[in-house]
Amino acid sequence: MPPPTGEPKRRRLLSLPAVYPCECIAPARLLASLLSLAADLTSRGAGAAGAFPVLRRGVRQAVRIAGLLLAFLEEIQDATVTLQALPASAVLGLTELHVAMQKIRFLLNDCARRGARLWVLVNAGLVASELRVVLGSVAVALDALPKGVVDASVEAGELARLLSEQAWRVPVRPDAGDERAARSVRSILEQFKSGVSPEAEDARRVLEHIGVRTWSECSEEIACLDDELYTRMDGASDDTSSDAVLVNSLMAFLVYCRVVLFDQIDTNPKADAAVRPARCPDWIRPDALQCPITLDLMTDPVTVSTGQTYDRASIMRWIKAGCRTCPVTGERLRTADVVSNAALRGIIERMLLSNGVSLPDASGSGHRHGALGNTPAPFGPAAAGAARLSVAYIVAQLSTGSTEERRKATSEARKLSKHSVFYRACLVEANAVPWLLCLLSSTDASVQDNAVASLLNLSKHPRGRAVLFEAGGVGLVVDVINVGGRAEARQNAAAVLFYLSSDPEHAEEIGRIPEAIPTLVQLVRDGAHRGRKNAMVSLYGLLQCASNHGKAVAAGAVAALAALLSVDRDNDLAVDAVALLARLAEHPVGAQAVLVRPGLVSRVVEALAASASRSGKDHCVALLVSLCRHGGEKVVALLGRMPGLMASLYTLVADGSPQACKRARALLNMIHRHYEMGDQPAAPASSEAGERVVRVL
Incomplete structure (x- = not known):
């Protein structure tokens, strides 16, 4: 995990960067x-x-x-x-x-x-x-x-x-014991290359020798090697490539041991005792570890000029969108610079590592595993063989295991499918998707949670999406959104539909399921923050199919989105709501539903003038252009009479993004054309005093 720019990089294991004292030291x-x-x-x-x-x-x-x-x-x-x-x-x-x-x-x-x-x-x-x-x-x-x-x-x-x-x-x-254990590791890696499962006792003796006796200690080893791999791959050169192959092979060996040798997931009391002061000090509330913008655990906490702390990626997106206020306090930010909160980051890092999870990339790039996480092939045949053997064992547990075995298997499937593209491909090839779909109806909430999260990760893989459709899993995913045991399961199920809707044919097929769109609309209306966001992006994907617009309107999508827009125009949910309304208004049925909603058009105009979000302004003007296109001269006349709209449009022409500028210019010209060609005066009667109206070319 590389530290933020300007900070020293993490030391590689077994490297010795000693510092020579100053020559003039006393x-x-x-x-x-x-x-x-x-x-x-x-x-x-x-x-x-x-x-x-x-x-x-x-x-x-x-x-x-x-x-x-x-x-x-x-x-x-x-x-x-x-x-x-x-x-x-x-x-x-x-x-x-x-x-x-x-x-x-x-x-x-x-x-x-x-x-x-x-x-x-x-x-x-x-x-x-x-x-x-x-x-x-x-x-x-x-x-x-x-x-x-x-x-x-x-x-x-x-x-x-x-x-x-x-x-x-x-x-x-x-020591002699060290040499025997090292030879065993090399022998096991050779067996992995041949696709042969090693003797369980051989692997167990290696773990015993190094003092790894529980699932969580094995996960801790994996997380440490994962960090080491990233450190070596960050700006890797030829002299580190062989080490990267070895690190990745050892990680795959440990994954195999964790999957096969340990029957249950423990909490590692020693690790918990060691990190308890850092995990939850009395002066830190649990929600203090969450980013106020995304409500997710912060992976790179930074502090802004108002003293509030956010995740780096979230606050930088906020600032780049043109917002110059603190999302929590509303105060204007004196500077766009942020300062790393090293103390809070250390607490979060120790909390995650105690549970066998490595802290994601702090650079804001989002690619935690570098080349490894985004390529389908692992480094080395030993890692490939170990991964396939681990996945085969997991699928066997999913299909024939007991309740406890399935609980552990779904947890492992969730972790591995999130780890890299290669593990996703292995799980899909091993026919894990149908078995995970079967477990969506499990009465065990943790099994259901892990199964949905695993399917979410596998739906990012093209073949995974195809298999999910072929297995008839869309209806089961929709059922989880309706009646999932936990909010997390419902939220992840909604996100599955987003990935499935990336294909227009799939979007049309999802729309044919009677409960699909109404269920997403209900989640927009009643869900938690993350659930609402996932439901809206899924609806956005489904609306690329024209036949789904009418179904969304019939399900009450406009009313649900209007409610979000009225709560807080600068909220990221409100920005997403305007984007979805603009998508709905691209078709006549959606535009008409927006127009007949009392007060909605005026709220959009107010949002255009008051929103601090650049993307929010872009979506507002796109929505207004679509309303004029489908609503005709009556809508143009209505917009021309709205106070402040002309000034907002001129501002967008001058300072907006290229797309927003083009749309604002088109809307201004429609309004001017309406008043020039009709019996109305050249300028709208309700124009603010002193406001000049200029035809924009």
Whole structure:
């Protein structure tokens, strides 16, 4: 997950970006920093057996040497009273020690990091080699210290000789257990390449070795590797491509283990205990983690000049639409600049990682998985084989499993279908869609939720949409919108119809289902924020078929949309409502329904004048043009008498988007033509005092 522009990128696992102290740093200050660093490394040795499941002996040896270095440095610090001050010549040796200790800290952090254990295991040889080199540099750094510093006291001299000897001679190599587990991983990946399911016990022994014993711990490993993959793919070059293949293969291996080896989804009490203060502090309400604009969990929280926090993508869309006010307070934004809210982002990140979910891209690009998430092929045959075997197991559980097995299988299908295009293709090819459709009628609310969400993800795949239609699943999806057990299921079911309606033939077929359009209209009328938005975009897709306009009008779509428009003209739901009314008005039946709705036309004119949204203004003028086209001179005359409309249209001609400018010019000319050709005066009688009316060419 790349950080916002201007912030340092996340460090790759097992990389050692040590920072050299400034050359002009005071020796005493450098010594104090080095003491703190050595003390931190030494403290990690206490009770560290479980924290370092890989390279246990090597880690213990590194911590022991850090302890010897700490004792040596403390002797030097005590001796500085006699020496008065450290000589400037000591800076070189202390600097090299400082750099070496930084590198050891990086290595120990990665070896102890929850989620990185499989990656450390397969790179155990590399880690051991790095440790040997860094410990050797400790001995070299000691040789660079002035003799007067090393022999500042008898104890210091003895510790320096012991430390140098230990640093040179200490054998750091992977444990025998590490080597066996790494060989097992490589063997399993080879079996995946051949499409062969490995022995469950072999995979279980690998997980046991690295301390992964639950579903949530396995998910944590996947999420960590997912972040590592993105870090490597962000600006990837040829030298990182092989590592990306390995990371992706290990992720697929862990997915297979999570699907096959664990019977239930746990909550990982240890992880929950570790993140509880960050997940829900007393001073943070749960809704504080939601973006006020989309009501979804913020993935990249930023703060605007009024002090309010929003998701970066949402607030930037708001600002780019021409809105210069804070959506929550209504205050005018002094600047369009936003500041990352690192504290809140950290809370959200820890909350997600504790549940095995990686935090999406913070760059605002929306492509969290880079090339991986948007291409149908994975990196490497081992990942492909593991993915197909995992999906086959899931489909078997969907078809013949118990209630608990189906609950877990639908959850896995939901996660994997969201992960990448390749997993979607595998699920479609494995015939998962018909079984997921069968589970839409499940009385288990979680099964139904996961089945609908899985179908939503699979409906983004062309073949997935075709299979869903061939299986007769549209009616079942509509039923969920009507009687779904939870609001989330109803909202996702409405979104499924949006993807299905992308094909005009499918849109016509959906419209033939008697309950489809009335159900969406009902969701627009009574649903929650997200449900209403999903229902409106689905209706928008269905209205590309001319025969559906009359059905939408008959179902009361105009009244439902008018109600949204009257609540708040600057609300994003109101903008969507105007867009949908403009789509309805493209056909005579829709235009007539808008015209006969009391007060609706005047509200659209008011919205055109008052809306801060650029897209909202565009939709308003498109709606008015369609009304004139289908309503004739009576509508043109009505608009000509409405106060403020002419000024709004002239403003759009001057400052609007090219499309809005073209439509505003056309509407102005229709109004002028009406008054010039009739018995009316050249300017509308209700024109505001002093308003000039100019024919726009």
